[in-house]
Amino acid sequence: MDGQLFVYGPVKEGGCNGLVAMRSGNEWRENAVVHVAGLTDGLLSCPWAVKVSDALANEGWCFVQPILNSSYLGYGLKCLEDDVNDLDLLFATLVVHGVRKVLLVGHSTGCQDIVKLLAKGVHHELIKGAVYIGPVSDREYYQSLPNYTELLSTAKERQGTDELMPRSTDEAAICPERLLSLAEKGGDDDLFSSDYTNDELQTLLFPCTKVPSLIVMSLKDEYVPSHVDISAQASRLSTAMLSTPPLLLDDNHTIVSDASHAKLCAAVRSFAESCKG
Numbered sequence: 001m002d003g004q005l006f007v008y009g010p011v012k013e014g015g016c017n018g019l020v021a022m023r024s025g026n027e028w029r030e031n032a033v034v035h036v037a038g039l040t041d042g043l044l045s046c047p048w049a050v051k052v053s054d055a056l057a058n059e060g061w062c063f064v065q066p067i068l069n070s071s072y073l074g075y076g077l078k079c080l081e082d083d084v085n086d087l088d089l090l091f092a093t094l095v096v097h098g099v100r101k102v103l104l105v106g107h108s109t110g111c112q113d114i115v116k117l118l119a120k121g122v123h124h125e126l127i128k129g130a131v132y133i134g135p136v137s138d139r140e141y142y143q144s145l146p147n148y149t150e151l152l153s154t155a156k157e158r159q160g161t162d163e164l165m166p167r168s169t170d171e172a173a174i175c176p177e178r179l180l181s182l183a184e185k186g187g188d189d190d191l192f193s194s195d196y197t198n199d200e201l202q203t204l205l206f207p208c209t210k211v212p213s214l215i216v217m218s219l220k221d222e223y224v225p226s227h228v229d230i231s232a233q234a235s236r237l238s239t240a241m242l243s244t245p246p247l248l249l250d251d252n253h254t255i256v257s258d259a260s261h262a263k264l265c266a267a268v269r270s271f272a273e274s275c276k277g
Contacts, residue, residue: 038108076174
């Protein structure tokens with residue numbers, strides 16, 4: 001993928017710049033796709049990103065991949081509100097470069113970021129649509145772990161202190177507040193769990209109804225417990241968001257096959273065209 005790195009956010013004391021993002025292609029466009037990646041991810045972490053970028057380039061969209069403060073292994077000491085603040089800074093920079101319409105494409109925990117951005121972000125007028133790829137429940141994944149109860153207990157004991165969770169908790173250093181956000185029912189990150197009622201999902205995902213949306217879920221997603229009917233859950237999420245029918249892929253959470261990439265590109269391209277207005 002060819003593109004350009006650019007800085008967004010304020011210049012800090014001493015001349016050090018803020019955050020960095022990558023824009024694919026040789027020029028800025030009025031229409032930009034902003035890819036919000038999930039935990040542990042950063043530039044080009046998703047194997048389908050280049051193909052989606054290429055598919056949309058001919059339709060008049062540039063493709064932007066921001067590095068947030070929570071990217072890679074930074075998520076354990078950050079929260080969704082921090083991500084929203086970073087994305088607001090990104091949007092302000094996009095406007096300077098002539099961007100007038102934004103399509104959000106979130107993957108995994110990036111889907112939570114989109115929900116919070118639509119609820120609390122300051123640049124709503126730019127957002128014309130959102131694609132949620134792999135909007136699964138972190139809490140239900142944690143609940144499948146044998147030490148789930150112990151993790152919650154430790155997090156609650158250390159909450160509000162300067163102590164982090166034990167090193168064995170996660171590959172990243174993680175504070176108890178972020179662990180509880182991800183793993184406790186009703187946590188800030190707990191937006192897509194299958195045990196919520198339809199009314200609860202509608203309340204949680206109400207911000208998503210502000211713009212058109214598309215749900216994409218993988219039928220072999222390894223982070224979804226076996227008792228969850230993925231197809232039914234995708235339909236429930238789509239209903240709560242008032243979105244178009246979901247796209248179901250015969251793939252895993254990352255989405256790795258060429259066949260799935262082709263279906264994803266076609267669906268996102270069609271959805272993006274409908275969002276141009």
